[in-house]
Amino acid sequence: MPGLDRLRIVGGAVHDPANGVDGEARDVCIEDGRIVASLPPGAPAVDARGMVVMPGGVDIHAHFASSSCNHARRLLPEEHGADPARAPALLEGEGPARSGTGGTVPTTFTTGYRYAGLGYTTAFDAAVAPLTARHTHAELDDTPLVDAGCFVLVGNDEYLHRQIAAGEQERARHYVAWLLGATGAYAVKIVNPGGIEAWKAGQRNLTDIDQALSGTTVTPRAILETLTNAANDLKLPHPVHIHGNNLGQAGNSTTTLATMQALAGRRAHFTHLQFHCYGGEAGKGWASAAAKVMEYVNAHPEHSVDVGQVMFGPATTLTADGPVEYLLYATSGRKWVNIDIELETGCGIVPYTYKEKAAVATLQWAVGLELFLLANDPWRVVLSTDHPNGGSFLSYPALIRLLMDRSARDEQLKRANPKLLAGSALADGLAREYSLNEIAIVTRAGPARLLGLAHKGHLGVGADADVTVYARDPDIARMFATPRYVVKGGQLVVQEGQLRRAPPGRRLHVRPEFDQRVLKDVRRHFDAYATVAFDNYAVRNVPGEPVAIGP
Numbered sequence: 001m002p003g004l005d006r007l008r009i010v011g012g013a014v015h016d017p018a019n020g021v022d023g024e025a026r027d028v029c030i031e032d033g034r035i036v037a038s039l040p041p042g043a044p045a046v047d048a049r050g051m052v053v054m055p056g057g058v059d060i061h062a063h064f065a066s067s068s069c070n071h072a073r074r075l076l077p078e079e080h081g082a083d084p085a086r087a088p089a090l091l092e093g094e095g096p097a098r099s100g101t102g103g104t105v106p107t108t109f110t111t112g113y114r115y116a117g118l119g120y121t122t123a124f125d126a127a128v129a130p131l132t133a134r135h136t137h138a139e140l141d142d143t144p145l146v147d148a149g150c151f152v153l154v155g156n157d158e159y160l161h162r163q164i165a166a167g168e169q170e171r172a173r174h175y176v177a178w179l180l181g182a183t184g185a186y187a188v189k190i191v192n193p194g195g196i197e198a199w200k201a202g203q204r205n206l207t208d209i210d211q212a213l214s215g216t217t218v219t220p221r222a223i224l225e226t227l228t229n230a231a232n233d234l235k236l237p238h239p240v241h242i243h244g245n246n247l248g249q250a251g252n253s254t255t256t257l258a259t260m261q262a263l264a265g266r267r268a269h270f271t272h273l274q275f276h277c278y279g280g281e282a283g284k285g286w287a288s289a290a291a292k293v294m295e296y297v298n299a300h301p302e303h304s305v306d307v308g309q310v311m312f313g314p315a316t317t318l319t320a321d322g323p324v325e326y327l328l329y330a331t332s333g334r335k336w337v338n339i340d341i342e343l344e345t346g347c348g349i350v351p352y353t354y355k356e357k358a359a360v361a362t363l364q365w366a367v368g369l370e371l372f373l374l375a376n377d378p379w380r381v382v383l384s385t386d387h388p389n390g391g392s393f394l395s396y397p398a399l400i401r402l403l404m405d406r407s408a409r410d411e412q413l414k415r416a417n418p419k420l421l422a423g424s425a426l427a428d429g430l431a432r433e434y435s436l437n438e439i440a441i442v443t444r445a446g447p448a449r450l451l452g453l454a455h456k457g458h459l460g461v462g463a464d465a466d467v468t469v470y471a472r473d474p475d476i477a478r479m480f481a482t483p484r485y486v487v488k489g490g491q492l493v494v495q496e497g498q499l500r501r502a503p504p505g506r507r508l509h510v511r512p513e514f515d516q517r518v519l520k521d522v523r524r525h526f527d528a529y530a531t532v533a534f535d536n537y538a539v540r541n542v543p544g545e546p547v548a549i550g551p
């Protein structure tokens with residue numbers, strides 16, 4: 001039939017773990033943007049014999065399209081000079097081809113080009129303040145090649161705290177449902193529940209999940225329970241996405257385990273777990289608590305995590321967790337940004353370099369790898385560097401090498417600072433090496449499943465035709481850094497290792513139903529306390545239909 005875009009990817013070793021395919025040589029057939037069972041002879045083809053074929057990569061947690069990212073770009077002109085990104089040599093009419101800058105927080109177009117250049121075709125910005133959601137959608141409009149969405153920050157906003165204090169759990173749920181639709185978001189993100197609001201109000205950070213916000217009965221535990229129940233009761237495709245209290249502090253594994261226990265039996269996702277898995281004690285020293293936390297995660301199938309691996313080299317820490325950034329600024333002496341975002345949340349940014357000769361950075365690096373290597377179920381322990389916090393998404397190929405090649409880990413360990421590694425499982429020797437199928441799970445099939453994206457992360461009939469083809473290379477990092485072919489939505493965007501097309505991606509968002517009566521109350525709150533009129537608040541014209549919710 002004319003008008004249908006067809007492509008046959010011939011004879012590659014297919015790794016499609018969601019469909020039980022582990023390296024078998026077969027064809028992948030594409031028609032009109034979807035995977036199909038077969039194509040007529042003579043359909044256009046690329047030869048993938050001897051190569052490795054996987055679904056397109058899915059990034060469950062990164063920061064690349066937000067007002068915070070834009071502040072980071074402004075803060076880092078030295079990175080722009082060091083990494084100019086020329087416009088790609090696209091085929092005629094397949095643009096726009098835009099120049100930009102790279103570094104740890106690339107500009108919008110460059111972000112899209114570089115994700116696709118790695119074989120990643122879906123990505124989520126993991127922290128968007130409701131008030132700045134419009135900015136995120138404007139940036140996503142200019143980030144080609146990835147189907148993308150965002151998680152909206154909830155958990156430090158005054159309206160929610162008032163509902164919790166009043167025991168209005170149902171109203172809190174309707175509020176969350178409204179907020180997701182009003183901001184065009186995909187999931188609920190909690191950052192340091194209650195702690196940001198406490199710090200903004202001069203109470204200092206909350207360090208225990210049962211510590212109340214000054215003058216209220218609202219605790220991190222109550223915030224976590226309210227939002228976890230709301231997300232699950234609304235049947236959102238992705239459960240609540242949690243960055244817990246005490247990020248980055250020695251001894252914080254106690255808080256992490258208490259948080260997980262508080263939500264035992266309820267579906268929840270714990271993000272950049274590495275930053276929450278330290279033993280020792282504040283002011284007295286650090287140790288790895290990865291084994292203890294992973295023992296818990298292994299035993300709790302209702303919980304999932306992404307790792308937030310630290311990679312040695314430059315990073316930019318960028319989070320709603322203002323108090324953490326204040327501490328990092330104070331100890332590092334680097335320049336920083338802090339912004340309180342009205343009644344909703346905060347934002348802190350500090351550029352940072354993880355040095356292999358630094359003891360804490362080495363511990364963080366080791367803790368991340370321990371989480372990966374001690375995980376029984378790779379479907380629930382997926383890959384992230386919390387880009388750009390633990391390192392750029394461009395370091396994923398180097399991370400994949402560390403997972404697949406024990407000798408690469410041992411080499412790095414020899415160069416690093418072992419001072420805090422006593423009792424570390426990694427230092428004691430972890431022999432595990434990830435297989436290609438396990439890499440396909442932690443980089444695409446697993447995150448797609450955790451995000452509830454039925455058409456992503458696999459190559460079964462009906463799936464979105466997002467496919468990456470890697471030429472085998474003894475250098476694993478080089479293999480994953482330079483795919484030979486990438487197909488996005490049925491279009492061959494990378495050919496012979498070169499980016500040739502840059503179509504726009506789709507927007508991934510939800511619009512849950514809610515009781516409209518909540519709006520009267522929210523409007524009253526806006527009229528009393530907000531700088532923005534309620535009628536001007538919602539993002540208009542979020543492109544595309546919302547992802548279906550249910551059943």
Ligand SMILES: [Zn+2]
Pocket residue numbers: 061062063126127272386389
């Ligand atoms: Zn993050």
